[in-house]
Amino acid sequence: MFYYICLRRRCRSGSRGEALGSRRAVELGQRAALPVTVEVEQYAKEVLDFSSHYGSENSMSYTMWNLAGVPNVYPSSGDFTQTAVFRTYGRWWEQCASATAPFRRTPRSFHSRDYLELAFEEPVYPTAVEVLETYHPGAIVRILACSLNPFSQNLPVDIRWEVLWADEPTKAPSPHARQFSPTIRPINFSTNLLRLEVNSSVLEYYTEMDAVILRGVRERPILALYKMPIIDMSDLSDSEEELSESGALCCRPAARHNLGNGYFDKLPYELIQLIVSHLTVPDLCRLAQTCKLLQQHCYDPLQYVQLSLQPYWPRLGDAALAHLQPRCTLLQRINMSWTGNRGAVTTTGFCSFIRACGTSLVCLKLSCCHFLNEASLEVVAQTCAGLRELDLSSCDRLHPQAFSHIAKLARLHRLVLYRTKIEQTAMLSILTFCTELRHLNLGSCVMLEDYDVVVSMLSVRCRGLLSLDLWRCRNVSERGVAELVAGCSLLEELDLGWCSSLHSSTGCFQLLARGLPRLRKLFLTANRTVCDADLEQLSASCPGLEHLDILGTRMVSPAALRKLLRSCPRLRLLDVSFCSQIDTRTMQELTSLYPAISIKKSFTQ
Amino acid sequence: MLSVLSYGRIVARAVLGGLSQTDGRDYSLVTASCGFGKDFRKGILKKGMCYGDDACFIARHRSADVLGVADGVGGWRDYGVDPSQFSATLMRTCERLVREARFTPTSPVGILTSAYYELLQNKVPLLGSSTACIVVLDRRSHRIHTCNLGDSGFLVVRGGEVVHRSDEQQHYFNTPFQLSIAPPGVEGAVLSDSPEMADSSSFDIQLGDIILTATDGLFDNMPDYMILQELKKLKNSNYDSIQQTARSIAEQAHNLAYDPNYMSPFAQFACDNGLNVRGGKPDDITVLLSIVAEYTD
Numbered sequence: 001m002f003y004y005i006c007l008r009r010r011c012r013s014g015s016r017g018e019a020l021g022s023r024r025a026v027e028l029g030q031r032a033a034l035p036v037t038v039e040v041e042q043y044a045k046e047v048l049d050f051s052s053h054y055g056s057e058n059s060m061s062y063t064m065w066n067l068a069g070v071p072n073v074y075p076s077s078g079d080f081t082q083t084a085v086f087r088t089y090g091r092w093w094e095q096c097a098s099a100t101a102p103f104r105r106t107p108r109s110f111h112s113r114d115y116l117e118l119a120f121e122e123p124v125y126p127t128a129v130e131v132l133e134t135y136h137p138g139a140i141v142r143i144l145a146c147s148l149n150p151f152s153q154n155l156p157v158d159i160r161w162e163v164l165w166a167d168e169p170t171k172a173p174s175p176h177a178r179q180f181s182p183t184i185r186p187i188n189f190s191t192n193l194l195r196l197e198v199n200s201s202v203l204e205y206y207t208e209m210d211a212v213i214l215r216g217v218r219e220r221p222i223l224a225l226y227k228m229p230i231i232d233m234s235d236l237s238d239s240e241e242e243l244s245e246s247g248a249l250c251c252r253p254a255a256r257h258n259l260g261n262g263y264f265d266k267l268p269y270e271l272i273q274l275i276v277s278h279l280t281v282p283d284l285c286r287l288a289q290t291c292k293l294l295q296q297h298c299y300d301p302l303q304y305v306q307l308s309l310q311p312y313w314p315r316l317g318d319a320a321l322a323h324l325q326p327r328c329t330l331l332q333r334i335n336m337s338w339t340g341n342r343g344a345v346t347t348t349g350f351c352s353f354i355r356a357c358g359t360s361l362v363c364l365k366l367s368c369c370h371f372l373n374e375a376s377l378e379v380v381a382q383t384c385a386g387l388r389e390l391d392l393s394s395c396d397r398l399h400p401q402a403f404s405h406i407a408k409l410a411r412l413h414r415l416v417l418y419r420t421k422i423e424q425t426a427m428l429s430i431l432t433f434c435t436e437l438r439h440l441n442l443g444s445c446v447m448l449e450d451y452d453v454v455v456s457m458l459s460v461r462c463r464g465l466l467s468l469d470l471w472r473c474r475n476v477s478e479r480g481v482a483e484l485v486a487g488c489s490l491l492e493e494l495d496l497g498w499c500s501s502l503h504s505s506t507g508c509f510q511l512l513a514r515g516l517p518r519l520r521k522l523f524l525t526a527n528r529t530v531c532d533a534d535l536e537q538l539s540a541s542c543p544g545l546e547h548l549d550i551l552g553t554r555m556v557s558p559a560a561l562r563k564l565l566r567s568c569p570r571l572r573l574l575d576v577s578f579c580s581q582i583d584t585r586t587m588q589e590l591t592s593l594y595p596a597i598s599i600k601k602s603f604t605q
Numbered sequence: 606m607l608s609v610l611s612y613g614r615i616v617a618r619a620v621l622g623g624l625s626q627t628d629g630r631d632y633s634l635v636t637a638s639c640g641f642g643k644d645f646r647k648g649i650l651k652k653g654m655c656y657g658d659d660a661c662f663i664a665r666h667r668s669a670d671v672l673g674v675a676d677g678v679g680g681w682r683d684y685g686v687d688p689s690q691f692s693a694t695l696m697r698t699c700e701r702l703v704r705e706a707r708f709t710p711t712s713p714v715g716i717l718t719s720a721y722y723e724l725l726q727n728k729v730p731l732l733g734s735s736t737a738c739i740v741v742l743d744r745r746s747h748r749i750h751t752c753n754l755g756d757s758g759f760l761v762v763r764g765g766e767v768v769h770r771s772d773e774q775q776h777y778f779n780t781p782f783q784l785s786i787a788p789p790g791v792e793g794a795v796l797s798d799s800p801e802m803a804d805s806s807s808f809d810i811q812l813g814d815i816i817l818t819a820t821d822g823l824f825d826n827m828p829d830y831m832i833l834q835e836l837k838k839l840k841n842s843n844y845d846s847i848q849q850t851a852r853s854i855a856e857q858a859h860n861l862a863y864d865p866n867y868m869s870p871f872a873q874f875a876c877d878n879g880l881n882v883r884g885g886k887p888d889d890i891t892v893l894l895s896i897v898a899e900y901t902d
Contacts (some may be wrong), residue, residue, distance in 0.1 A: 060705060061726035069705070081727050082701070500725065505790060528730050529789040552730045554788060578729050604729060 050116035052087035071211035077176035083208035098467035103308035110311035112197035124216025135208035161314035318349030337367035374402035381405035393418035443471035452480035459487025467493035478508035485515030497525030504529035531555035539567035577602035631900035637848035640891035657889030664703035691733025734785030754803035755781035822890035825871035851894035
């Protein structure tokens with residue numbers, strides 16, 4: 001009877017069954033003398049990689065490195081410096097004109113926008129992963145485990161990533177701290193490398209995390225108690241075979257029963273192409289195996305004009321790239337962000353792919369691609385003469401010398417260099433030749449020595465600039481701002497967050513407002529000098545303002561804010577966190593008067 | 606003429622002295638803290654390790670023991686700014702830097718500079734100013750590295766005598782060097798010294814040395830001989846006895862501060878400069894008392 005109850009319990013408990021089961025086994029099998037499994041609990045030892053963070057590159061405030069070690073803040077809730085915070089939240093950045101168009105064929109199950117990778121001390125078979133979130137929880141959408149031990153010297157040939165848990169982005173009911181402990185799938189290898197993928201698009205403010213706990217057992221759980229995972233159609237472990245299947249796969253006959261194929265082949269070519277264009281890339285590869293006709297359709301280069309490989313980052317390697325090569329001759333937009341790390345893609349493989357498929361490339365996204373080096377950028381520059389969009393954000397291991405090749409891409413419209421190590425000379429060289437730049441992101445580019453010179457060059461050469469991100473650009477001054485206003489008068493978006501060298505007393509913000517009437521987004525985050533006079537000038541000169549961030553100034557009064565809200569009917573986002581004159585009462589009053597505006601007021605307690 | 610015994614003693618001392626320099630043991634600081642806020646709130650820890658507008662921290666790292674004091678400048682109260690916020694945040698940030706190994710033991714100025722930079726990275730607009738004194742013991746090399754900005758400071762006592770002390774840094778009377786973050790617009794009117802202006806020093810240390818780190822509330826009320834008298838009562842490197850001694854020093858300073866007839870060092874200095882004053886100086890008092898001992902995990 002007891003045994004029966006235990007069996008039933010085991011079935012119902014699902015993926016936790018392994019842990020519960022082992023305990024049950026101990027209870028049951030005192031006579032059977034099963035080994036007692038000890039559960040090991042570990043905090044993260046080191047943060048290895050991440051796609052973005054809010055804080056400064058050499059700081060411990062709001063940076064991803066805070067996720068290592070024991071929690072500092074939990075269970076308190078609030079906006080604390082000792083937590084890990086990503087760069088963006090909500091949908092605000094997607095709604096800007098500077099946002100890049102989404103890629104078609106993104107699988108519906110892929111929601112990730114940012115990621116971080118954590119290494120733990122000891123590899124274990126995971127039984128639970130707990131994330132201590134301290135502010136606006138709910139962003140985590142996927143947890144993966146890797147078979148590689150990042151601290152071991154040798155790099156194994158096959159590195160497997162398994163999804164422990166995945167779900168859609170959800171919003172927790174309150175912005176307060178919580179311990180997030182989803183039910184994870186059991187896996188059959190021990191791991192000390194976890195990856196968390198997040199999407200905070202439904203959240204009201206920046207999500208913040210304090211620590212991650214990995215619970216697991218040292219010994220491999222007994223197979224009998226181990227529940228096999230359900231094969232998921234979008235399971236990545238299948239897709240590699242499909243992607244790497246070459247044309248040598250023989251087709252199967254159309255129908256053994258000779259029922260015909262329902263006149264499918266009578267449809268016009270374009271119509272079948274249209275139908276097939278709705279499939280995701282793995283499904284496209286699977287469909288290609290069904291018959292010769294569909295193989296012809298699925299391998300048609302017209303299906304590969306836009307290609308997003310980011311959702312398949314764990315499986316993308318040189319072999320897959322080589323097999324995609326023949327189909328990608330008409331490639332125009334490709335997203336390879338997050339792919340190829342830890343040796344999966346080599347520069348040779350990447351270069352040969354670009355040489356073969358890059359001639360008509362218009363958009364190339366290589367965010368967090370740590371396999372890139374100078375040679376690969378050189379090949380990109382040589383081959384993709386018509387490139388309009390290049391995203392190299394968080395490629396922080398890329399040698400500064402590599403960026404000089406970007407200057408050859410004279411048709412560039414959009415360039416993202418967030419968190420790269422680009423240096424002054426390469427930057428000036430790019431600005432000299434890439435005169436068609438419309439969107440430029442230089443956030444957290446710490447190796448640029450003199451931002452005034454950079455901005456000055458920008459204002460002379462790139463007069464069509466629409467958006468400029470100078471987040472945390474430490475030494476841009478009022479001289480730079482003056483030249484920017486004079487030269488790039490079409491500017492619609494300007495991010496000067498945490499630029500502490502700008503002082504309102506020089507009149508730079510008022511000059512900015514007067515000189516940029518088309519301004520839609522202005523971030524003056526943590527500039528303690530923003531005052532009423534600046535807001536009044538914005539009210540007078542920038543009626544199209546949609547996003548405004550004036551976090552952390554003591555000099556802005558409720559009256560000036562009211563005037564701004566009256567004058568800017570298109571305002572949708574207003575961040576007045578830590579503005580000491582704007583109290584909660586004013587906040588509530590303004591929120592009720594202007595329901596269309598999201599007014600953000602963060603708190604620490 | 607030296608007797609055999611005295612000669613033998615000299616040789617032994619030389620040999621032992623030589624031995625102790627090649628001593629492979631790691632050292633550590635056993636530290637206790639005590640203090641009193643100015644407004645008679647005896648030793649109530651507001652946020653932990655805060656006494657009035659003073660703040661302090663004690664941090665351990667595998668390679669070093671670090672401690673520090675900061676004296677928040679009270680004048681900010683007149684402008685509606687809580688002076689204890691700056692000093693407390695500065696000290697907590699220093700502690701965090703040490704715990705997370707973001708420092709070099711040979712450069713306490715580096716700790717101060719990083720901590721000040723981190724204060725500026727806070728979303729919350731902090732205001733205020735404070736002095737700072739940081740003492741780092743490098744376990745392996747048996748050296749103490751210090752930096753001092755302002756009128757807090759430290760004493761190193763060996764064999765009942767002061768062998769090292771810090772110097773006060775003052776701009777003018779009762780205006781020490783200070784780290785500060787001022788509201789925009791008044792930056793010109795507010796004293797703001799950079800961390801690089803701190804005095805640094807490094808020296809060797811021996812087992813049994815006593816290090817007293819304190820804010821000016823102690824040094825302005827208790828002259829050296831009184832402090833040395835209290836330290837004589839310290840017999841072993843037990844934490845409890847250190848705590849007891851620290852407490853007695855702080856208490857004595859606190860009592861003297863409110864004695865109107867006592868000629869305190871502060872009053873003495875004022876008289877030397879032409880001001881006819883007498884009595885103690887009521888101020889926040891923070892005392893960190895450390896003994897150099899062997900490192901045990």
